[in-house]
Amino acid sequence: MTIPRGSALFGAFLALALLPAFPAGAASRAAPTATTGPVTSVGPTSATATGSVNPGGVATTWYVEYGTSTSYGSKTSSVSAGNGTSAVPVSGSISGLQPGTDYHYRVVATSSAGNAHGSDGLFTTLAPPGVVTGAASSISATGATLNGSVDANGRPTTWYFEYGISTSYGSKTASKSASGANAAPVSASIGGLQAGRTYHFRLVATSDGGSTTGSDATFRTSGAPSASTDAPSSITPTTAKLNGTVTPNGLSTTWYIEYGTTTSYGTKTSSKSAGSGPSAVKESVSVTNLKTATTYHYRIVASNSAGTTRGADRAFSTSLPPGVQTGAAQSVAVGTATLTGSVDPRGRSTTWWFEYGTTTGYGTKTQAQSAGSSSGAKSISAAIKGLAASTVYHFRLVAKSDAGTSVASDGTFQTTGVTLTLPRRDLVYGARITLSGMVPTHAAGEAVTVFAQPYGAASFQSIAVVLSGAGGSWAYLAKPRIGTSYRAVWQGGMSPAVAVGVHPAVAFTRLRSGHCTTRVSGGHGFANRLVQLQRRSATGKWVTLKRVRLGVRSRAEFKAVLPRGRSVLRMAMSVNQAGAGYLGGISRTIAVTRR
Numbered sequence: 020m021t022i023p024r025g026s027a028l029f030g031a032f033l034a035l036a037l038l039p040a041f042p043a044g045a046a047s048r049a050a051p052t053a054t055t056g057p058v059t060s061v062g063p064t065s066a067t068a069t070g071s072v073n074p075g076g077v078a079t080t081w082y083v084e085y086g087t088s089t090s091y092g093s094k095t096s097s098v099s100a101g102n103g104t105s106a107v108p109v110s111g112s113i114s115g116l117q118p119g120t121d122y123h124y125r126v127v128a129t130s131s132a133g134n135a136h137g138s139d140g141l142f143t144t145l146a147p148p149g150v151v152t153g154a155a156s157s158i159s160a161t162g163a164t165l166n167g168s169v170d171a172n173g174r175p176t177t178w179y180f181e182y183g184i185s186t187s188y189g190s191k192t193a194s195k196s197a198s199g200a201n202a203a204p205v206s207a208s209i210g211g212l213q214a215g216r217t218y219h220f221r222l223v224a225t226s227d228g229g230s231t232t233g234s235d236a237t238f239r240t241s242g243a244p245s246a247s248t249d250a251p252s253s254i255t256p257t258t259a260k261l262n263g264t265v266t267p268n269g270l271s272t273t274w275y276i277e278y279g280t281t282t283s284y285g286t287k288t289s290s291k292s293a294g295s296g297p298s299a300v301k302e303s304v305s306v307t308n309l310k311t312a313t314t315y316h317y318r319i320v321a322s323n324s325a326g327t328t329r330g331a332d333r334a335f336s337t338s339l340p341p342g343v344q345t346g347a348a349q350s351v352a353v354g355t356a357t358l359t360g361s362v363d364p365r366g367r368s369t370t371w372w373f374e375y376g377t378t379t380g381y382g383t384k385t386q387a388q389s390a391g392s393s394s395g396a397k398s399i400s401a402a403i404k405g406l407a408a409s410t411v412y413h414f415r416l417v418a419k420s421d422a423g424t425s426v427a428s429d430g431t432f433q434t435t436g437v438t439l440t441l442p443r444r445d446l447v448y449g450a451r452i453t454l455s456g457m458v459p460t461h462a463a464g465e466a467v468t469v470f471a472q473p474y475g476a477a478s479f480q481s482i483a484v485v486l487s488g489a490g491g492s493w494a495y496l497a498k499p500r501i502g503t504s505y506r507a508v509w510q511g512g513m514s515p516a517v518a519v520g521v522h523p524a525v526a527f528t529r530l531r532s533g534h535c536t537t538r539v540s541g542g543h544g545f546a547n548r549l550v551q552l553q554r555r556s557a558t559g560k561w562v563t564l565k566r567v568r569l570g571v572r573s574r575a576e577f578k579a580v581l582p583r584g585r586s587v588l589r590m591a592m593s594v595n596q597a598g599a600g601y602l603g604g605i606s607r608t609i610a611v612t613r614r
Contacts, residue, residue, distance in 0.1 A: 044145030050133030119146030215242020243267025243326030340423030408436020474600030
């Protein structure tokens with residue numbers, strides 16, 4: 020048909036022809052949508068996240084974001100979801116995770132029409148079982164019972180012991196099952212061992228959360244006895260007490276001492292029983308009719324059905340050892356003192372020294388000096404320095420000659436200096452504690468510097484200078500945020516260090532909804548640490564009902580199923596969960612009655 024130019028119909032046709040062209044389906048373009056689904060196939064280090072994506076008619080890709088917080092930080096590779104207009108299921112594998120850890124995740128879809136984020140999801144990777152290798156028991160010549168404990172962490176678990184004569188082990192017990200959410204003791208008996216051998220063993224446990232190997236431990240099967248010759252005692256010109264140590268190693272054992280003027284010995288004491296136990300036994304026997312000023316050799320000999328063992332050779336002289344006497348400490352000051360005493364060499368070339376320290380274990384000694392070889396007591400002394408202020412020290416005199424070593428009685432003295440005391444040794448985070456002490460002048464207005472070393476600090480740092488009051492007493496109110504050691508310094512003399520342990524503050528509230536909340540406070544956060552809901556039993560023992568993991572604000576809200584009747588509850592954090600520098604923490608108790 021021909022449409023005349025200038026007609027109304029020709030104008031309408033021209034307007035329609037000049038309209039812009041749109042591609043087919045353009046009216047249905049839309050941003051994609053993403054739905055986060057559940058996580059499946061959770062393992063200790065991996066998981067599979069699911070969901071769905073609707074491309075909205077546009078070519079769309081998707082991936083899974085994941086991480087230990089809602090900031091995520093990691094994601095899977097991008098995968099195409101097509102360009103359809105209906106939801107399609109998606110599934111992504113996540114790997115490289117940490118066992119026993121909470122993770123956040125969500126599905127993300129992207130196209131030229133926009134992005135879509137699914138809701139946040141949360142899953143926890145499986146934790147491997149906990150194991151502790153214990154001590155062996157019921158040890159015999161050919162067998163033993165191996166002990167330990169297994170915490171299955173709520174997963175079906177198997178365990179066994181590896182054992183052998185080296186840390187390569189080589190043998191193992193039959194596998195057995197363990198279950199539950201707490202550590203439980205386990206044991207296994209083994210046989211066919213060699214007598215008198217040292218064996219290594221360790222506990223191994225496996226679940227779908229992984230395998231855990233306990234530390235190495237050892238035991239020794241019973242066998243030939245062990246014997247060591249000990250130093251003699253009570254030596255006189257004609258008698259001596261000869262000593263030794265015998266370990267029967269589980270078999271009935273006898274012993275004697277052979278002695279003489281050479282290593283051929285020639286004389287021995289009568290045999291005596293050392294029993295049949297697994298532990299070392301101290302043995303001794305007195306010998307008489309010895310020659311004066313004579314050197315004797317001796318050794319202990321032990322026998323049982325597995326063999327005979329001879330101790331090492333020792334020698335002694337029937338000349339008397341030096342005579343010694345500890346005197347009084349003199350010129351005692353803040354960090355110095357002079358130790359005194361007397362030594363009688365009794366005709367033998369003799370050396371002497373002082374042992375000293377803050378206990379009767381001493382630990383420090385002066386340089387050895389000669390006392391000559393004449394007979395008769397002579398006074399001696401030694402100056403010592405580098406001592407701690409206001410500290411009680413023990414000391415004693417020791418002298419040695421070829422006739423033996425003599426140790427004098429213990430003496431004590433106390434250095435002068437500022438003191439530092441505490442009313443108690445621990446407190447809850449946020450509380451204060453009074454440090455106090457006394458200056459030795461007992462005068463007011465003396466400057467005392469207080470030093471502190473919080474846990475983890477490399478050294479002590481000055482935190483305050485206080486003045487003594489009437490009578491020389493001083494005090495300072497401290498507020499440690501973590502376990503801290505303190506010292507006081509006056510006129511260059513430093514007090515011994517005293518330590519204050521800090522418990523994290525544990526808050527515990529039961530809401531009207533029946534849920535419970537808890538929060539742990541300290542010098543740092545406790546996110547992801549575990550706390551325990553505990554109930555007091557009829558016998559007064561606290562029993563754990565539930566373990567709760569704290570959130571990023573060191574807080575958790577949870578629901579607890581309680582038995583009927585009255586329950587007394589508390590929250591507890593173990594010292595392991597509190598971490599370095601803190602003691603364990605306990606909340607106030609709450610009484611709840613369930614009808």
